[in-house]
Amino acid sequence: MWQDEAFTYDMAHRTLPDLWATLGGADAVHGLYYLLMHGVFRLWDGGLVALRLPSVLAMAGAAAGVAALGRRLAGPRAGLAGGLVFALLPAVQRYAQEGRSYALVTALVVAGTWTLVRACGSRRRLWWICYFALALLSCLLHEFAVLAPAAHGVALLAARASRAVLVCWATAVCATAAAVAPLVLLSLGQSGQVAWIEVSPGGDVLGFALIAGVGVLCAAVHRRSGSGGGAPPRGLPGGRRPPAGTPATLALPLLLVPPAALLLASLVKPLYVDRYVLYAQAGLALLVGAALDALWRSGRARPAVALATAAAVLAAVGPVGTQLRGPQSRTDDVGAIAEAVREAALPGDGVLFLPAGRRVWTFGHEPATYGAVDLALAEPRQRAHTLLDTEVPAAVIPGRVLHVSRVVVVREPDRERHEASARDEAKKAALREHFTRCARSSVGTARIEVYEHGDHC
Known part of the structure; x- marks a missing residue:
């Protein structure tokens, strides 16, 4: 257990009146998560296992959601590859076994993204209500989840969504912003808690640039294969293209917009920490899954794809996974x-x-x-x-x-x-x-x- 998890454990074990009184002066941004964990410990005070189990389950659900998104946008094989890639990403492995809110936020954002795709292809208002509910929950768990609906908006504009779809999206986002506004105002008064953040050009900015480069490259591979052009993905009902666009149209904004927005905001006040926008990893997994599917369908690249994939999997579950599950992966113990x-x-x-x-x-x-x-x-x-x-x-x-x-x-x-x-x-x-x-x-x-x-x- 490292220091952030120690805060979770301590806050979740306080009485509800004490917890409420504390949130008025500190850590309001994590208030809903502490309340959820308070309920978990009331049901079962299982120590470190109980502390981390919700994150494990949430990230497993997020992996399934990424697979469902990939299947709907690019077909079954791309969905399967995307879900497996997501589960093996080092950042996902790290926060899947940590007692903080980031895994739950990721699961809600992925669920919200899938719901958005369904809402764009349906005339039923229920999908938009579900999208609003998921966006609201994710923002209440962590305020920076509001950057996910912003990425969705960019994706809809890139896909040239209809005016009706844009109006429904804007209505859901405005309702979410209005509901979250009191929490934002309260947490602004507690901004001293993030005074420790420092953005490193050689670490944070370069790391984002490398991941963004991988995402853009995967999008280019998928487009070049022809899947991003006229031929609809084989796995979609009736052979129709999703109204929300191709994997690249949806996944690239999800990968790029949230971290880029935080990095730009950090020019005024340092706010960028990669775990705050962990859900952007879902965009990377979708793009890699679609690219792997495209390369596999090309036929000639199959041996190279199989070899590279096997090496990446062995690294992810071997030395990388082992290191991420040891005390040395934390800043402290x-x-x-x-x-x-x-x-x-x-x-x-x-x-x-x-x-x-x-x-x-x-x-x-x-x-x-x-x-x-x-x-x-x-x-x-x-x-x-x-x-x-x-x-x-x-x-x-x-x-x-x-x-x-x-x-x-x-x-x-x-x-x-x-x-x-x-x-x-x-x-x-x-x-x-x-x-x-x-x-x-x-x-x-x-x-x-x-x-x-x-x-x-």
């Missing part, structure tokens, strides 16, 4: 860190966190449970209705530190630089003036240091 802190601390020792947010590493294993003292703690988070425990004023901290002869410091240097505060400076000053560092160890990004009072160990 809260269980391992909490155990290391417990081993370093003796009864009566003080514990300090630098910065204060690193208390998340000891959620459920607080210093008090093994006889140590959290020196800066003012009020537990559950009682204060906050995401993190509340600390005492900076002026009080030195006096508390001097009451103990030994201090265990839990710190993350990178976070210290971005989350500097007067309280943290008071902690450092007290240690620097009155204590000597006698031991130091690392667990992932965590640094655990032991200080003893005086000028020697």
Whole structure:
């Protein structure tokens, strides 16, 4: 379990009144997800398995949805290939086994995309009502899911959809935006929670460019095969082309528009994190599936396609899949860190966190449970209705530190630089003036240091 999952676990185990009160000041963007997980744990408090099971099931449903979309747009083989490709994508494997909302959002976006295709080919209003409901649910689970309907709009324009279809889509999107607006306004007041985001040109931008390039290449292969031209896909009822267009018409906007929009917004305020638009991977899977089907039908490329596919599958389920399912795939391991802190601390020792947010590493294993003292703690988070425990004023901290002869410091240097505060400076000053560092160890990004009072160990 890493720190984000620790927040899920902690929030989902609070009472409903406490949860509601906390969301008014922090993490409102994940409120519906925490409520859902609260219900899961009320039914079965199965620890890490219960925490991750909804994500596993949701991503399995998303894979089935991608296969259904590919079948409807390009035929059975393209659908099967797209669904399997989706399940093997590293990002999908990662978030399929993580206790956060991203897998559920992806499943809802995929379901909404399939519903849009059905709505475009039907005169029944029920499909548009379902599309609105799915879009609303996905946006309530995570606000950046609103970029998926925007991608759908681009796809409809590219497919030259009828005026009636565009009106129905616009009505559903406007209704979704109106319903989500209160949550957006509330979360704008909590924007400090994303102050840690930094967009890297060499990582984020280049990564998006590479994935976009693969998607565009796959679309070109599919078009060149003739499937994107006059001949309708073989797997469609009655040999008709879907009103929502070809796989490339629908999948390219889904792949490109959400991450590109977040990257552009990051020029003003950094907001881009790939998992926030994880559902864009469905567009990539659709394009790769359609391209594989096109290459297979060409006949001459079958040996190369079979060899490349086998190598990709072996890599995805072998070294890549193994790495993604190990602790090293996470930025931290809260269980391992909490155990290391417990081993370093003796009864009566003080514990300090630098910065204060690193208390998340000891959620459920607080210093008090093994006889140590959290020196800066003012009020537990559950009682204060906050995401993190509340600390005492900076002026009080030195006096508390001097009451103990030994201090265990839990710190993350990178976070210290971005989350500097007067309280943290008071902690450092007290240690620097009155204590000597006698031991130091690392667990992932965590640094655990032991200080003893005086000028020697």
